[in-house]
Amino acid sequence: MKMDQVYKLYDRQASSKICVKDYFQQYSELIKLSKCHEIGKQSEEKIFQLMETDLSQARIVLMKHYCSIDNLTLPIEAANAEEQEKQGYINISERILDNVPLETIKVLKILSKEALIKPKFLNGIPIKYDKLRLSNNNSIMPNEEFLVYVRVYEPFNSQPRSFKYRTNIPVLKLKSVISILGCQTLYELRQKIMCQSDLSITKEISKDPNQKPSLMAKHIYQSGFFYIEDTFYNDTSMPTNIDYSRVILEWAAARDIGPFKIATMDAQINSLCTRFGFPWVYQHQGYCEHLIVLSDARLMSIDDVLALSAYPRIERIRPISGKNCICCGILNVHWIITEHDRIPHDVSYICNRCFISYNYVDGKKVGNFKAYNYPCIPELMSIRK
Numbered sequence: 248m249k250m251d252q253v254y255k256l257y258d259r260q261a262s263s264k265i266c267v268k269d270y271f272q273q274y275s276e277l278i279k280l281s282k283c284h285e286i287g288k289q290s291e292e293k294i295f296q297l298m299e300t301d302l303s304q305a306r307i308v309l310m311k312h313y314c315s316i317d318n319l320t321l322p323i324e325a326a327n328a329e330e331q332e333k334q335g336y337i338n339i340s341e342r343i344l345d346n347v348p349l350e351t352i353k354v355l356k357i358l359s360k361e362a363l364i365k366p367k368f369l370n371g372i373p374i375k376y377d378k379l380r381l382s383n384n385n386s387i388m389p390n391e392e393f394l395v396y397v398r399v400y401e402p403f404n405s406q407p408r409s410f411k412y413r414t415n416i417p418v419l420k421l422k423s424v425i426s427i428l429g430c431q432t433l434y435e436l437r438q439k440i441m442c443q444s445d446l447s448i449t450k451e452i453s454k455d456p457n458q459k460p461s462l463m464a465k466h467i468y469q470s471g472f473f474y475i476e477d478t479f480y481n482d483t484s485m486p487t488n489i490d491y492s493r494v495i496l497e498w499a500a501a502r503d504i505g506p507f508k509i510a511t512m513d514a515q516i517n518s519l520c521t522r523f524g525f526p527w528v529y530q531h532q533g534y535c536e537h538l539i540v541l542s543d544a545r546l547m548s549i550d551d552v553l554a555l556s557a558y559p560r561i562e563r564i565r566p567i568s569g570k571n572c573i574c575c576g577i578l579n580v581h582w583i584i585t586e587h588d589r590i591p592h593d594v595s596y597i598c599n600r601c602f603i604s605y606n607y608v609d610g611k612k613v614g615n616f617k618a619y620n621y622p623c624i625p626e627l628m629s630i631r632k
Contacts, residue, residue, distance in 0.1 A: 260524050260525075261522040261523065261524040261525035262522050262523040262524055262525075263522065264476070264520055264521060264522050265520065265521065265522070265523065266519075266520040267393070267395065267429060267516065267517055267519055267520075267521075267544060268429065268517035268518065271393040271429065271517075271544070271546060274546065275390055275391055275546060278390055278546070279390070386553045386554060386555070387428070387547055387551075387553045387554070387555060388547075388553075389546070389547050389548050389549045389551070389553065390546055390547070390548070391546075391547070392428055392429060392430060392546075392547045393428070393429045393517075393544055393545060393546050393547060394426045394427070394428060394429075394544065394545055394546075394547060394551075394558070395426070395427055395428075395429065395516050395541060395543075395544045396424060396425070396426050396541070396542050396543040396544065396562065397424070397425045397426075397427060397436060397539055397540070397541055397542070398421060398423075398424050398539065398540040398541075398542045399421075399422045399423050399424075399425065399440050399529070399537055399539050400419050400420060400421055400422055400526075400537055400538045400539070400540075401419075401420040401421075401422045401537070401565075402442070402444075402535050402536055402537050403418070403419070403420075419538065420565065421563075421565055422440075422441070422442075422537070422564070422565055423439075423440070423441065423561050423562075423563060423564045423565065424542070424561070424562045424563040424564075425439045425440070425559050425560070425561055425562065426558060426559060426560055426562050427439075427516055427558055427559035428516065428555070428558045428559070429515065429516045429517035430515060430516070430517060431515065431516055431558060431559060432512060432513055432514060432515050432516070433473050433480050433512040433513075433514055433516070434482065434484060434512035434513060435559055436473075436516070436559055437471065437473075437482065437512060437529070437531075438559075439559045439560070439561060440529060440537070441564075442531070442532070442535060442537070443622065444464060444531070444532040444535045445463060445464055445465035445531070445532065446463050446464070446465070446622030447463065447464040447532075447619075447622055448460055448461060448463060448464070448619045448620040448621075448622060449461070449462075449464055449467060449619075450462075450619070451617045451618065451619060452618060452619070452620070453606075453612060453616055453617055453618035454612060456582075456602070456603070456607070456618060460620045461620075463622065464532060465531075465532075468531075468532055468533070469482060469484065469485050469487075469488055470482060470488040470489040470490075470491055470531070471491065471529070471530060471531035471532075472491050472492050472512075472529075472530055473512065473527065473528070473529050473539070474492075474527055474528040474529075474530070475519060475521050475527045476519075476520065476521050476522075476527075477505075477506070477507050477508055478507065478508040478509070478510050479492035479495070479496075479507060479508070479509050479510070480510050480511060480512050480514055481509065481510070481511055481512065482511075482512050483511045483512070483513075484512070491530055492507075492509060496509075519541075521541060522541075523540075523541045523542065523543070523544070524540060524541075524542065525540065525541075526538040526539070526540050527539050527540070527541075570596050570621075571596075571598075572596065572597050572598035572601050573592070573595055573596055573597060574597055574598070574601035574605065575598060575600070575601055577598075578598035578599075578600060578601075579598060580596040580597065580598060580621045581597070581598050581599040581602065581620070581621050582596070582597045582598075582599065582602045582618055582619070582620065582621055583595070583596060583618070583619045583620075583621055584596075584597060584602070584606075584616050584617065584618050584619075585616070585617045585619075586615070586616055586617050587614065587615070587616035588614050588615045588616065589614050589616075590616075596621065602618070606618075
């Protein structure tokens with residue numbers, strides 16, 4: 248008996264078990280042997296072999312003339328570009344200081360310098376410049392490295408089987424889709440998973456609401472694990488982290504469930520042998536569980552961003568609607584209040600204006616309550632990982 252039998256219904260939609268590293272190594276070798284890969288060498292013979300045609304030399308010269316990229320530029324465009332260069336437009340960003348906080352201006356400054364340099368080529372194809380390629384020398388070789396797409400779902404509370412009349416059946420909601428390289432680790436994947444419970448503020452500041460927000464929960468409680476196939480991948484990045492899998496393993500051993508394996512989040516994605524389309528588990532912040540699904544994988548191509556620093560990255564994210572104040576019903580929430588002796592709710596969400604006006608007189612606290620910063624206020628966005 249295995250733990251994933253709970254989700255055995257998904258076996259019909261899941262793939263067979265795949266060792267992703269071996270799979271893409273074989274696939275990469277297959278592509279290198281194909282005609283499509285050889286075309287990257289810009290060999291005329293290979294091009295026409297792929298087209299399955301035999302043209303005379305005169306027709307080849309004529310085709311090269313009409314298909315030349317020089318024909319894509321109109322005379323007036325070339326004249327305008329020459330005039331702009333004379334006017335110094337291309338060097339405008341040279342006058343911008345290096346310490347300006349505007350990232351877009353910094354990139355434009357780099358691009359203007361690169362515009363004066365002869366383009367580089369990879370397999371005979373011009374490399375496109377962008378911010379990520381210019382900022383990192385660790386480039387990725389296309390047709391060798393691969394991307395895996397991970398779907399992360401919102402956590403939900405399951406209901407016991409004994410609950411006969413279910414009124415609120417939990418529905419899976421997609422949180423985000425993350426792409427990650429095969430050479431990267433599960434720990435790097437975890438850094439891209441965003442959850443409201445990670446953003447919670449643990450410090451109670453009702454006596455001094457003007458103090459700056461403290462550290463978020465993800466900086467204090469950093470324990471967590473991924474469960475994929477029969478292995479628990481624990482976060483051991485900090486010596487104080489708790490092994491969440493231990494209590495599960497003890498529970499499973501008492502019921503003769505298993506066997507299971509234990510590893511760390513240092514495991515690379517390309518070391519996984521798993522099923523695509525099957526739900527696995529990511530758990531953090533004690534009991535916050537997310538289902539994750541490896542939905543797709545593909546080889547990198549020349550059209551991708553070929554910088555190691557660009558990954559993992561969020562490809563899709565579910566928009567989050569803001570929460571309004573329970574008092575005015577207009578402004579966004581800035582505070583979470585608990586154990587308030589003058590509010591009939593155990594937990595209340597209040598904007599800053601209503602919070603101050605209702606709970607403080609001349610800056611002094613009125614009544615008994617506990618107050619915590621709501622995690623989505625602008626000040627928290629400046630806290631680094």
